Amino acid sequence: MTQLLRVQNFNVSSDGFGAGEGKSLERPFGHADPGEMFSWCGATASWPTRTDPGGTRGLDDYLVRDYHRNIGAEIMGRGKFGPQRGPWQDLEWQGWWGDEPPFHTPVFVMTHHTRPSLTLSDTTFHFVDADPATVLEQAKEAAGGKDVRLGGGANVIRQFLDADLVDTLHVAVSPVKLGSGSRLWESPDELRDRFHVDVVPSPGGSVTHHLFWRK
Template structure:
């Protein structure tokens, strides 16, 4: 079937916003990320639910597909950390501590290179280049499996513009932010290129599934 480029569990507000403009160490998303991701935190597959009292319904199918046949991730630099410009030092190793939830090579898009970091079974590579060239590296590292495009908004838009995205799962949460980084004005604006299925969940989230026409 070839290697797909997949967006998984990426969540936006009802007005299409995934992150605020004021990202910081104290507020990694620059907005109320807890409300946005509440559907995910309620599932049995969310790593925080070690006591296994999470839901195993529809939302959990999406949550647990996160790593299914994924061999590498590509993420924007703003997902990796709040720094901008050249790295002041190499002490920052991402938000995720000693056990990042990726378990694969991760390619961080940045114009400012730095040495790779390995934490447990995740290795972060810092790469500069066009989306198609970074994707070539990620596909090679994924060893036949698919590549997850992890976000944020800027890198997803960039890969969509380059027509490099094969499937997308976008969850739309029933909250409104008003301002911030927008994935879209409307979920329907991709319908010229993608099949698009809309699946409401009892949690209040609406799952939007896209795959190439």
């Protein structure tokens, strides 16, 4: 079985940004409104952090529940782990997610400022200062034969695309325009030389799903 590197449920604006500018503790996505960009996921039955019962079980739910299927590790950028830049001022920050992060696997956080590994429930964060190919090798080894999820942000996905290391991507394009921020692409068509793509409007929400796989 081939181990894949997969982007799952990554959201971008219609002009190609994964997050806005001015990310902070209070605004993890900067000037982007997470409600606008992610409401399609939150409406589904399989959304991991939903608190009320119910939720839809149509197409959007298929995509949301694939998030964990056969995933053995995640790779993310430091910006997904927290809003701090530069050397760590203190190590009390343990990510956005509280005591039960939604990953349940080893997570490799790419940063030039390493720190000791950190375990919260069944998620362990490793902080690695290495190029994409090296981090992918470490993550695949940690994944025990399963696939590796590339969690973002946009600039991290960009690095792995530029190194031609990504096997599949699911990107939900929302109708919102951001104007500036972390850019994934100018247009999804940029990937068509290397990837097949299915473009599927969400029947329940306002996003358009883009499902890419390597040619």
